[in-house]
Amino acid sequence: MKKIFTLLMCLVMALGIVTTAYAEEMTGSITIENAIEKQSYYIYRIFNLESFNAEENAYSYTVNETWSDFAHDDGIRGHYITLEEKSGSTYVKWIEGANVNEFANLAIKWAKEKNIFPDDGWTVKDAGNYTFENLKLGYYLVDSSVGAICSLDTTNPNVTMKEKNSLTTVEKKVQENSTQDFGKENNASIGETVKFKSEISVGKGAENLVLHDKMDETLIFNNDVVVRMGSETISGDNYTVSTETTDGCTFEVKFNDKFSASLNENTKLLVEYSAVLGSNAKIHNVDAESNESANRNETWVSFGDDLTSTHSVTNTWTYEFDLVKTNQDNKIIKGATFYLYNSETDGDIIPLVKVGEGVYRVATDQELGLLSGDERTKGVLIEAGKVSIQGLDEAVYYLGEQSAPAGYNKLSGRVAVTIGKQSNKAVLNGDRTAYISGGVQVINKSGTELPTTGGMGTRLFYIIGGLMLALSAVLFVKKRYMN
Structure with a gap:
């Protein structure tokens, strides 16, 4: 019995020795579950796992030399862990009730500030599960380029950590002034204020969150950013423009x-701002590619470690039409003048400026300020023949003739011009003297020429009068003869 008891005691001691040796020599793995496509993951071994007994939940940790300063920091030691120096090693014990998430956040902040190199890292090609293998056993911190703490756990020897983060996204919209609705495109006239909003869907724990907005040079930013979360306006102390x-x-x-750290996942941040459509606005061109003549506004967000969302774009359109002044035979005639109105009767004149030979454009407030007299409020008169009028919103306009070409009758009322979702260009003949189609044709009719003194009409009266007198004389002589 003594021999059997001695043998059992030896076996128990041997098993203990084997357990310790096994912990030092074995390797483990960390599997990232639901890893996000094209995102990077980094692992940091904060503590070494010297030995463990999983059945009894007994673990012996020592501080990884790289993380010694962190473990001994006054904000860590005594708050989250206790340390014991023994046999040249620093042993770690977790303080019961300490906040693991706070500890993990402090650890990752320390790693970035001190430029601590990770024990391993990888950029995931396709979404799914990814495993770090052949790892020394320890207490690991896992961080992802999405920008939030992924997890913190012990390899004993294998552990699965679930990716709980999500990507931050943004959607941009522009307001159509005729309906007040927000969508992906709108129509506007030059000089008009255009309102935008960008809705950010925040991913879990988004860090380094920045909204970027790139406008075409044709849009003049009003520097009037307001950020809302639901119906609440966010204080400007939480962001800088x-x-x-x-x-x-x-x-x-x-x-x-x-502020970013205080946001829950999928929080919606609404960023509102506006711009003025400038005098250099791109005019819709029916012959151009689909978006080539649009005034574009592009938005995206950056977050985490050099990550960016997909870009969201809006298009603002402005239009033109050709005014062609002709006679009833479609021949182009010059000398007529017009104003452009916003109503069939009364209403306001839409001020225009002349920007080139035969080209007029909606005037900006700044341009009107440089004019004098009536032009300061009315803009310049349109001098037709064939001219182009640019920078118009989608609407119905009215041409009011101020004077007709010499020899032609002035129009009795205004001519309606309907601008749809495209420009309206005219087609002329080869030498550009006659109207073929398109644009807005305005016809003037001429009256017949009246006779004048000394002209052919007077001589005609003399001839006819003389013939009538001669005929009367013949009839008079004949009648006397018969009597």
Whole structure:
């Protein structure tokens, strides 16, 4: 019995020795479940796992030398862990009730500030599960380029950590002034204020959150950013707006990390702002590619470690039409003048400026300020023949003739011009003297020429009168003869 008891005691001691040796020599793995496509994952071994007994939930950790300063920091030691120096190693014990998430956030912040190199890292090609293999056993911190703490756990020897993060996205919309609805495109006249909004869907724990907005040079930013979360207006202390950018965008809205960290996943941030459609606006061209003549506004967000969302774009359109003044035979005639109105009767004149030979454009307030007299409020008169009028919204306009060409009758009323969702260009003959089709044709009719003194009409009266007198004389002589 003594021999059997001695043998059992030896076996127990041997098993203990084997367990310790096994922990030092074995390797483990970390599997990232639901890894996000094209995102990077990094792992940091904060503590070494010297030995463990999973059945009894007993683990012996020592501090990884790289993380020694972190473990001994006053904000960590005594708050989350206790340390014991023994046999040249620093042993770690977790303080019961300490907040694991806070510890993990402090650890990742420390790693980035101190430029601690990760034990391993990988960029995932396709979404799904990814496994880090052949790892030394320890207490690992896993961080992802999405920008939030992924997980913190022990390899004993294998562990699965679920990716709980989601990507931050943005959707941009522009307001159509005729309906007040927001969508992906709108129509506007030059000088009009165009309203935009960008809705950010925040991913879990988004860090370094910045909204970027790039406008075409034809859109003039009003620098009037307002951020809302639901019906609440967010204080400007939580973000900064800058027009001095390095990536070519018009302005950036940078949210501070404290504010970003306070947001729950899928929180909607609504960023509202506006711009004026400038005098250099692109005019819709029916012959151009689909978006080539649009005034574009592009938005995206950056977050995490150099991550960006997909870009969201809106298009603002402005139109033109050709005015062609002809006679009843479609021949182009000059000398007529017009104003463009917003109503069939009364209403207001839409001020225009002349920007080239036969080209007129809706005037901006600044351009009107440079004019004098009636032109300051009415703009310049349109001098037709064939001219182009540019920078118009989708609407019905009215041409009011102020004077007709010499020899032609002035129009009795205004001519309606309907601008749809495209420009309306005219087609002329080869030498550009006659109207063929398209545009807006305005016809003037001429009256017949009246006779004048000394002209052919007077001589005609003399001849006819003389013939009538001669005929009367013949009839008089004949009648006397018969009597």
